[in-house]
Amino acid sequence: MTGKTLYDKIWDAHVAHEAEDGTCLLYIDRHLVHEVTSPQAFEGLRMAGRQVRAPEKTIAVPDHNVPTTAGREDPSNMTEDSRIQVAALDTNAKEFGIHYYPVTDIRQGIVHIVGPEQGWTLPGMTVVCGDSHTATHGAFGALAHGIGTSEVEHVLATQTLIQKKSKNMKVEITGKLMPGVTAKDITLAVIGETGTAGGTGYVIEYCGEAIRDLSMEGRMTVCNMAIEGGARAGLIAPDEKTFDYVMGRPHAPKGAQWEAALIWWKTLFTDEDAEFDKVVTLKGEDIAPVVTWGTSPEDVLPITDVVPSPEDFQGGKVDAARRSLEYMGLVPGTPLSDVSIDAVFIGSCTNGRIEDLRAAAEIVKGKKIAEGVRGMVVPGSGLVRAQAEEEGLSEIFEAAGFEWRLAGCSMCLAMNPDQLAPQERCASTSNRNFEGRQGFRGRTHLMSPAMAAAAAISGKLTDVREVM
Amino acid sequence: MDKFTTLTGIAAPMPLINVDTDMIIPKQFLKTIKRSGLGVNLFDEMRYDSEGNEVEDFVLNKPAYREAQILVAGDNFGCGSSREHAPWAIKDFGISCVIAPSFADIFFNNCFKNGILPIALPQEEVDKLMDDAERGSNAIITVDLESQTITGPDGGTISFEVDAFKKHCLLNGLDDIGLTLEKVASIDTFEEQASQARPWV
C-alpha cells in the first residue's frame, strides 16, 4: 500500500459518512462567517426552523463591507447597505450564540487574519468560510476552503459539508529565494506557471526548502492564492514554526491538551511513498520579483520584462490578452518599469499582516510618496494595527503620505467607498486583478508589499531590488 | 430548490475564457441580504455603460438573446470568489444551464445548489455549440439531464458527464440540508469519536 499525503490524512480524519459513489459528509471543525455571504444562510435557517449545530465552532466577524475610516463604530457613518449587512451579522451572531468580533473590538479584522491570530485555526483541522481565500488557513496544515452561501447554511445546520475528494497536487519550490523575492512572488510565479485553472480539481501541497524557510505569515500568503490557481485548497505541512506560532494564542489548546495535540500534529506530513496526481517544481533561485500586467492572476511577469503582445499567446488567451491590454491601457513592448501608477493599496488577507507592513515600511522609511499618487495602508486586523503603531510603522507610513486605515478588506474588493476611479492604476498587494475588482474600470497590478511600497515612492512599477 | 429535468431554450455565446465572478456580478451588488432580484445586474459592467445604458453589442442585450436560457462560454468559467450571488444572478436572469470546457470549483458547486446545471465538455464540442449559439434565436438547444444529452439545432446529440448524486438532487429539486439531516446519526457518532480523539478542537 502506498503512503498517504497530508491531504489524505486530514481528509480521512474528517469523513463522517461516505456514500457508495464516494460522496462524503466532511465534518467541519471551524466555520468562519462574515457579513456579505451569510445573511441569506441565516435567513434560510430561520425559515426552516433550524439551529446552528455547533455554535462554539462558529466565528463571525464583519470585514468585507465595513468602512476603514474613523468613526465607523457609529452606524450612521456607514452606508446604508453596510449598515444593514453588519446589523444582520450582529443579530445573527447573538441570536444563534456564535463567537463574534464586532468593529468595536480590537480583535476585529479580515476573517482570514483573525482566525489564525486568535488560535481558532489549528493544524489538521477542517476550516471553511463563505469566502474563497479561506485557503489561507492551509498554511497551518489545515484543510481550508471557500464555500458558497448554500453551503454556509449547510455547515451551520449540520457542521458538515457534502464533498468528494479532490486529487493531490504537489508544488515544490526548491532552494533559496533571491534578495527582494517574497512569498507573494512565489505564489504569483506558481500561478503564472500553472495558469488559473491549473489547480482545478486538486488540493495543492506546497513544499520544498523555499516554503520551509518562509515565516508563518509568508506561508499564509502562499496558501491564500491557491484559489487563484484554481485549487480547492492549499496546504503546508505543520512544523516547529507552526507550533511556535500557535502556542499561547487565545483559542489554542493548553497544558495536557496541547501535548496531546502536538503528538497528532507531528504526524501531519506526506509519507515518503505517497503519490501525487500532479507535480509542479520551481527553483527558488529562478523566481524574480513579479507584477501582473493583465486582468487575470495568471498574467504574471518579472518586473524586468515588457508588456506582452496578444500574439505571444495561443488559443483563447490571444483574445483574452487583447481585451486585458485594452482594459489595462497598456501598449505591448513597454517596459513594465515604465508604467506609471495613481494609487497604492497595501493590505488584504494576502498581505495585511505585520510582516507585510514591516516589509513595506522598510522601503518607505524616510521617503515620500510620489506626487499625485494616493497611498493607503489597511492593516489586516485591529491587533496588527496596534502592533504596527507600537513599532512605529504607522508613523513611517503617515510621514510618507499614506493613509493609515482601520482593519477590513477595503480596496481589495472595493465594496465600500475605498475604490479606484475609472482608469486609475493601482499597485496592489491584494489577490485579484479582475476587471473592476478595485473599482469600476480601475486597473490593478498585483505585487508584494515591498514592490508596492517601491512603486508608491517612484510613482511607477519599480524593481524593489533597485531601492533596497 | 427548483428542479432541473429538461430545458429547451436559446443559447447565448460568450466566447471568453476566465469569465470571473466579478464580471458575472460586480461587488456593488453583493450588498443585498436577499437572494433574489440580481438578474438585472448580471454581467453589469459589460452589459451597461457608465451612464447605465445598455451596451448594444453585448450578447445578452441583443434582441436574439434577451430570452437566453443557456450560456455557452470559454474555459475556467466562474473563477474568482465564492459569491453565490453569481449563480443567483444567472438564475434570476433566466439562465439555467452553462456549458463550458471547464469551471472553477466553487462556482460549479454553487450552481447545483440553485437549480443550475453546469456542463463541462471537451473544447471541440463547446466550439460546435458556440457556432450553433452564434445563430441567434435559431439557436435552440435541448438539454436533457435524465439521459445526459444535449441536442443541437441540427438534431445532433452530445452526451455529457454529471456526478450521480448531484444529478439526483437536481432532477428532484432536493434540499441538501434535508438529505444530510437524514444522516444525523452518523454525524453524532463522528462528533462523539472526534471529541475523544481530538478534544482540543
Ligand code: SF4
Ligand atoms: S481581503 Fe479581499 S480577498 Fe481577503 S477576504 Fe477580504 S475581500 Fe476577500
